[in-house]
Amino acid sequence: MPEFxxxxxxxxxxxxxINRPERLNALHPPANxxxxxxxxxxxxxxxxWVAIITGEGRGFSAGNDLRYQAEGGQRVPTxxxxxxxxxxxxLTKPVYAAVNGVAMGGGFEIALACDxxxxxxxxxxxxxxxxxxxxxxxxxxxxxxxxxxxxxxLGMILTGRHVPAREGYDLGFVNAVVPPDKLMEETxxxxxxxxxxxxxxxxxxxxVVYRSMxxxxxxxxxxxxxxxxxxxxGSEDFIEGPRAFSEKRPxxxxxx
Numbered sequence: 409m410p411e412f413x414x415x416x417x418x419x420x421x422x423x424x425x426i427n428r429p430e431r432l433n434a435l436h437p438p439a440n441x442x443x444x445x446x447x448x449x450x451x452x453x454x455x456x457w458v459a460i461i462t463g464e465g466r467g468f469s470a471g472n473d474l475r476y477q478a479e480g481g482q483r484v485p486t487x488x489x490x491x492x493x494x495x496x497x498x499l500t501k502p503v504y505a506a507v508n509g510v511a512m513g514g515g516f517e518i519a520l521a522c523d524x525x526x527x528x529x530x531x532x533x534x535x536x537x538x539x540x541x542x543x544x545x546x547x548x549x550x551x552x553x554x555x556x557x558x559x560x561x562l563g564m565i566l567t568g569r570h571v572p573a574r575e576g577y578d579l580g581f582v583n584a585v586v587p588p589d590k591l592m593e594e595t596x597x598x599x600x601x602x603x604x605x606x607x608x609x610x611x612x613x614x615x616v617v618y619r620s621m622x623x624x625x626x627x628x629x630x631x632x633x634x635x636x637x638x639x640x641x642g643s644e645d646f647i648e649g650p651r652a653f654s655e656k657r658p659x660x661x662x663x664x
Contacts, residue, residue, distance in 0.1 A: 410427075410442055410446060411438075411439075411442060412426070412427060412428055412435075412438065412439035412442050412443070413425060413426050413427050413439070413442065413443060413446060414427050414464070415446055417453075417456060419603075420455060420456060420457040420458060420603060420607075421456070421457070421458050421459070421460065421596075421599060421603075422446075422450050422453075422456045422458070422459045422460070423459075423460045423461075423462070424443070424446055424447075424459065424460065424461045424462070425461075425462050425463065425464050426439075426443075426461070426462070426463045426464060426468070426469055426491075427464045428464075428473075429463075429464045429465030429466070429467070431470065431473055431475070432465070432466065432467035432469070432470035432509075432510060433463040433464065433465070433467045433468065433469040433470060433515070434469065434470040434471055434472065434473040434474070434475075434476075434515075435469060435471070435472065435473055435490065435491060435514060435515075436472075436473040436476040436477070436481055437481070437482070437483050437484045437486055438482070438484055439473075440486040440488075440489070440490055440491060440492060441484050441485065441486050441492075442492075443488075443491050443492030443493070444486060444487065444488035444489075444492035444496075445492070446492060447459070447488065447492040447493060447496065447499070447503075448488070448492075450499075450501065451498075451499050451501060454663060454664070455663075456501070457501065457502075457602075457603060457607045457610075457663060458501070458502050458503075458504065458599050458602050458603060459501065459502070459503045459504065460503075460504045460505075460506055460595055460596075460599065461491070461493075461503065461504070461505055461506070461518065461522065462505070462506040462507070462508055462591075462592070462595075463507075463508050463509060463515075465509070466508075466509045466510070467508070467509040467510045467511075467515070468505070468506075468507045468508055468509050468510060468511040468515050468518075468519065468531065469491065469510075469511060469512070469514065469515025469518060470510055470512050470513070470515055471512045471513025471514035471515045471516070471517075472490075472513055472514045472542075474540070489521075489546055489547070490514040490517055490518060490546040490547075491514065491515075491517075491518035491521070493518055493521040493522070494514075494517050494518060494521045494546040494547040495546070495547075496521070497618075500611035500612070500614050500615045500636055501607075501610075501611060501614075502523045502524070502602055502610055502611075502614060503521075503522045503523055503524075504522060504523065504524045504525075504526060504595055504598065504599060505518065505519040505522035505524070505525045505526070506526050506591055506592060506595040507519055507525060507526070507527040507528060507531040507533075507573070507582075508528050508530075508531065508588065508591055509528065509530060509531060509532070510531070510532050511531060511532065511533045511534075512532075512533075512534050512536060513534070513535060513536060513537055513542075513544060513548070514544075514546050516533045516534060516535055516544075516548060517535075517544060517546040517547045517548045517551070519533070519581075520547060520548060520551040520552060520555065520581065521547055521551065523614060524583050524598060525576075525581060525582045525583055526582075526583060526584050526586065526591065526594055526595045526598060527573035527576060527577070527582045527584070527585050527586075527591075528573065528585075528586065528587070528588045528591045529573055529574070529585055529586065529587055529588060530573070530588055531572070531573040531576070531582075531585075532570050532571065532572055532573070533564075533570070533571045533572075533573075533576050533581075533582075534564065534568060534569065534570045534571060535548045535549075535552070535564055535565055535568065536568040536570075537568070538565075538566075538568050539568045544565070548565070549565065552564065552565065552581070554621065555580065555581050556579045556580045556581050557580075560579050560580075573585045583598075584598070605661075606640075606645040606646075606648075606649055606659070606661050606663075607645070607661055607663040608636075608639060608640040608643050608645055608646075608663065608664075609640060609645070609649075611636055611640075612634065612636040612637045612639070612640040615634060615636040615637075616629075616634055616636070616637065619632075619634065620632075643662075643664055644662050644664055645659075645661050645662055645663065645664070648660060648661065648662070
């Protein structure tokens with residue numbers, strides 16, 4: 409059983425709840441390593457198609473557990489990065505962040521490493537590392553400019569200011585904002601729309617989007633051969649989709 413998070417698996421969905429509410433879900437190396445193992449399991453399980461990560465209590469994650477660091481707590485390897493996600497570049501399955509409160513520093517970096525962010529109205533985002541002599545090196549400095557543009561990103565990075573959920577939506581890194589009591593309902597509404605799609609189509613689409621962003625030109629990104637697309641083209645679902653459409657019935661996706 410995980411020690412620092414709660415994991416629920418049902419109906420092709422894995423829900424991960426960071427469970428250190430007494431620290432506003434701030435994470436230390438043991439928790440990051442544990443979350444890495446949880447998302448390794450998600451990547452490997454053919455029956456899991458979508459993941460959701462959220463936080464217990466008032467916070468999504470307050471970021472790095474500075475108290476643990478200041479007390480000289482044990483450091484353990486965290487090859488998958490903060491929250492088991494920020495250094496994970498090979499996960500083609502989708503991950504939703506249901507941000508229920510503060511998402512500071514590494515907590516915001518976890519959310520940025522997810523594909524979709526659904527935020528509660530009381531969610532607050534920031535990269536405040538410069539205010540304590542640090543830098544957001546778990547992907548915040550790299551992902552935020554890619555997602556909202558350099559000037560807007562620097563407006564957060566060079567001030568360390570707190571950005572409420574509505575402004576995050578206006579800036580473009582939040583997909584939807586809802587009342588706190590509707591957060592998981594809205595997240596599951598989005599997830600169900602994803603589950604209506606073919607799992608391998610979702611994975612190929614995500615893979616192409618992220619990989620093409622690092623290529624030199626649009627022409628190159630459209631000419632390259634993507635293994636995920638080849639897998640999709642050779643799958644049972646590649647036949648099932650058009651067949652279900654022609655037979656005027658819902659498709660029965662297998663994920664293979």
